[in-house]
Amino acid sequence: MLKEKLKNIKGCLKLWHQQHFQNFDGNISEVKDRISTLDTRGEDFDLMAKELKDLYSLTSNLFTLCKLNSSKLW
Numbered sequence: 001m002l003k004e005k006l007k008n009i010k011g012c013l014k015l016w017h018q019q020h021f022q023n024f025d026g027n028i029s030e031v032k033d034r035i036s037t038l039d040t041r042g043e044d045f046d047l048m049a050k051e052l053k054d055l056y057s058l059t060s061n062l063f064t065l066c067k068l069n070s071s072k073l074w
Helices: 002-021 024-044 049-073
Strands: none
Touching (some): 024 049
16 A cells, blocks of 8 residues: 555656656746747737736746756756
């Protein structure tokens, strides 16, 4: 019973690791594209409150992803 639980946890951790740490370059590129889109839209129109919140959140996410990516390289 314990062996099965540990095997299940191992599988979940493996999936989580693949989703969060295997595709840094793709995630960084996606966040940069979304930031660029909002930035371009902000040049043409005033951004709504939700869009501003998303922009701040994306910038924070980009910083975190870059930091994690650089620490992974060490």
